Amino acid sequence: MATPELAAARKPITNHLAEVVDSVKDLDDGEVNDIGPHEVKGCGAAICTVDGHLYAAGDADQTFAIQSISKAFTYALALEERGHDWVDERINVEPSGEAFNEISLVGEPGRPANPLVNIGAIAACWCVPEERFPRILDFYERLAGRSLELDEEIYRAEGKSGSRNRALGWLLRWAEVIDEDPDDALDAYTRQCSVQVTAKDLAVMGATLANRGVQPVTGERLMSEEVAERVLSVMATCGMYDDAGEWMIRVGMPAKSGVGGGIVSAAPGQLGLGTFGPRLDKHGNSVRGTLISERLAHDFDLHFARVPKPHHSTVRRVVDLCPQARLVELQGDLAFLGIEAALEAVLEAARDRPAVVVDMTRVRHVVAHAKALLPQVSQRLEETGHRLLVIGEGDQLGDATVCANAEEALARLEP
Incomplete structure (x- = not known):
């Protein structure tokens, strides 16, 4: 294990996340939704990798109502409890092209367009068997890895203004999508929207989807791979309402x-991202959260269309170069998880050596922010009495100390 001092070399990722949050935290675009008797303020973001590493910045511990983000996870629970075929008979998976609270069913027989609009979410709540809300809350807590609380004030406020949702519930009953009084499902839906979460919680919950249904911190499988794939697919097409195309x-x-x-997003196989910023755009999405997500997707190549080239692993090998230095050879594409693996290898190499040489000649692609990380890691190591030298192309490595080969690196290490 790396010492606490060397562990500080991982801070560049957290520092970058903080820089992104700071760049948008004072924006006053958008409006705060009137969701209850008290206003929540702040701006924060958190990243959780599929390996369970958590990075956070800003007001990432600020609690707020999960609201419609809950729909995706209750849909996952319904699929787990009832199976795809049973749920598909009652809820479609197509973008609606309508407002999230539209009073409508589609097709013949009539079904909700998808589980992420209100009428579909109410149907998904009904699909969860008896003791609906306790089962839903337990599922959310296992996803987040901690106990969560219901905000009673928001629950009461939502209940008083829920006449439209009650109309949706009775439309579902009329159309025989559900076969009983909808009041219990409506109450469970109102309660699930009032559960308090943080950006950190959303990051871990999103990482569970990205990790094919396995909670990355606890290691518990919470849904099958097929369910995780289906939920991510519906989120991609329907999760951001009528802004879904622009978002993608x-x-x-x-x-x-x-x-x-809040916004939860997931880069499959890599990480979950949770953001918080209460001011909303015309689509009902967080202005600050959208900008944070866009920036991080660019900086770490998280866009689904930027598929990394195949490679075996980031760290090719770690060997002793001389009594004073250890060599870390990297390869492939240095994306977000690759950056983490490289940082861990450097930290471990520096544990009992005063110098580390990183060979990047086999690295084919470096994400935008990795170029800025290497000099920061070098600086952090210098603060703990270590040196970092890099073998590779100068234009690929930013301001890092660059050597042409191992021989030059050894020469630079001589007193």
Whole structure:
């Protein structure tokens, strides 16, 4: 294990996340949704990798109502409890092209367009068997890896203004999508929207989807791979309402927003991202959260269309170069998880050596932000009495100390 001092070399990722949050936290575009008797303020973001590493910045511990983000996870629970065929008979998976609270069913027989509009979410709640809300809350808690609380004030406020949702529930009953009084499902839906979460919680929950249904911190499988794939697919096409197309162009990750100011998104196989910013755009999506997500997707090549080239692993080998230095050879594409693996290898190499030489001649592609990370890691290591030298092309490595080969690196290490 690396010492606490050397562990500080991982801070560049957190520092970059903080820089992105700071760049948008004072924006006053958009309006705060009137979701209850008290206003929640702040701006924060968190990243959780499929390996369970968590990075956070800003007001990432600020609690807020999960609201419509809950729809994606209750849909996952319904699929787990009932199976695809049973749920598909009651809820479609197509973009609606209508407002999220539109009073409508589509097709013949009539079904909700998808589980991420209100009428579909109410149907998904009904699909969860008896003791609906306790089962839903337990599922959310296992996804987040901690106990979550219901905001009673928001629950009461939502209940008082829920006449439209009650109309949706009785439309579902009339159309025989559900076969009983909808009041219990409506109450469970109102309660699930009032559960308090943080950006950190959303990051871990999103990472569970990105990790094919396995919670990355606890290691518990919470849904099958097939369910995780289906939920991500529906999020990609329907999660951001009538802004879904623009979101996928600008950000390129399956996502779900809520009027509480949160957004959860996932880069399959890599990470989950949770953001919080209460001011909403005309589509009901967080202005600050959208900008944070777009920036990070660009900086770390998270857009679904930027598929990394195949490679075996980031770290090719670690060997002793001399009694004073250890050599870390990297290869392939240095994307977000590759950056993490490289940082861990450097930290471990520096544990009992005063110098580390990183060979990047076999690295084919470096994401935008990795070029800025290497000099920061070098600086952090210097603060703990270590040196970092890099073998590779100068234009690929930013301001890092660059050597042409191992021989030059050894020469630079001589006193």
